[in-house]
Amino acid sequence: MTKNPSQPAITATGLRKSFGDKVVLDGIDLNVAEGTIFSLLGPNGAGKTTVVRILSTLIRPDAGEVRVAGHDLTREPNDVRAAIGVTGQFSAVDNLLTGEENLIMMADLHHLDKRAGRRRASELLDQFDLVDAGSKYVATYSGGMRRRLDLAMGLVASPRIIFLDEPTTGLDPRSRHTMWQIIRELVASGVTVFLTTQYLEEADELADRIAVLDQGRIVGEGTADELKRRVSGGHIRLQFTDVRGLESAANTLGEVSRDDDALTLQVPSDGSVRSLKALLDRLDDESIEVEELSVHTPDLDDVFFALTGHPSEHEKEPTQ
Template identity: 60%
Template structure:
């Protein structure tokens, strides 16, 4: 890959170090994120995801290292960074006593948009986030999904170039989560750079152009979801047979396969080629084995995460510092 010009980069971090007392949370973290990319940071409990977001968004200081966001160096011009970013944290920064419209208008006033442009921006965001019908209701009456959408809308009042989303869909029901996914995808299509931390591997797989796995304060792997999945070799063919007798015969035919108790299923390791699947099906036909289902399992981000960290999945993040819904 050719080195990118600094003008092509939305975020560049070099050698970030952060300690909390005697705990080393970030250990020389390096990140390079192009403009317009959706970048997902995965990591187990205590890996430093939230700490990374807090440093990049100017909320806390690193003990060492350099940060440049949108061409602004954090050491020299933190206000320049704040002027081009939005932050949606793990906890919605909403005033429950105000209506949705009033919350948005407050952000427009804080960003000095002016009376006319501010109202126009608020009206547009209410439409974009499907909150028109609830616009004049108190936020205390909103569902979890509506609150999350409003929180993200508040982040977008200032039309930021870079958005930090720290586990934005935690606690949402599946429908609300997918609605928010569509919103994030739309932001990316509009050229916004999205820095996403998540504990949902499916979320990173669906949304991210690139994914980095953070463990014990360092990046242990990064690349596209497909590139990361390729780090876990091999796939398997899952064969389900019609009855116990057929299953027993199949176990003799596929002596190296793994039997799944109680399901009449054999898992057959392959070399990730169509030929291996064709050979397996050919043996089933020649032995006249009655097959009821066949599927191919390839590596997922769950498999990658476990292989790289020794943990089954990410969990709640490290040191959590509540922060504002928009910067």
């Protein structure tokens, strides 16, 4: 299945949720295209997990309209549940069962017949590179293996949409990259992934679109590149072979930062192709030669802090 950005997998309008006098979601709107990875970023306590719990029918919103996989969240919760899978930041596997037994148990919960359940378990063990570990008790698994099994369990019923709530928390870099590859393969097969994460490089690496949630509101949304262009600090670095070229360029370009020792100029830029072309045209008009050129854009760390206005907090979201 190919990506179809015109067909939403998830839509939410005016989503609100409070726990007592604590407002967790203050009227947020979401639109997640089918067959894409949508990442929700935010500091601890921003409301990310609450969004996932609502969209996956675990708790009801106080207000707002939500459709998941074409079904109304309030009026058709069973249809929504049949279309989704959920994997949290803490794996829900049973240590006293083998990997295969965990998958078969999940197949039973989804009312697959015995033969179909065993076939699906075998397929998932192979897909997640757990064939050799399938007959071993989960208590012996590494963190990365447990997380892969947990994700496999969420896919037993072949959901159209899967919610991954901080799925790589605590994993080592190698295991995290393995999970990233699995997520990409899921999306390539047509699955829609709704990803919450505190790892900004994870969202940058995976997400087709990113929304930043802070204090119950969406404070920024777009592709990673679009969000980065909203933050100041981007520049184009020009390297020259001699002082004459440096001087000519500095006089031509106006507001620049210069380093005479390194023979470089830093020209403010939003990193877009248009601004780069305009810069090169100005240099060409003046017959100024540049030895090297590199474009530097803000990263998602810059975006995160610019949009939220504060570093990550460590308070947990209220629970019902």
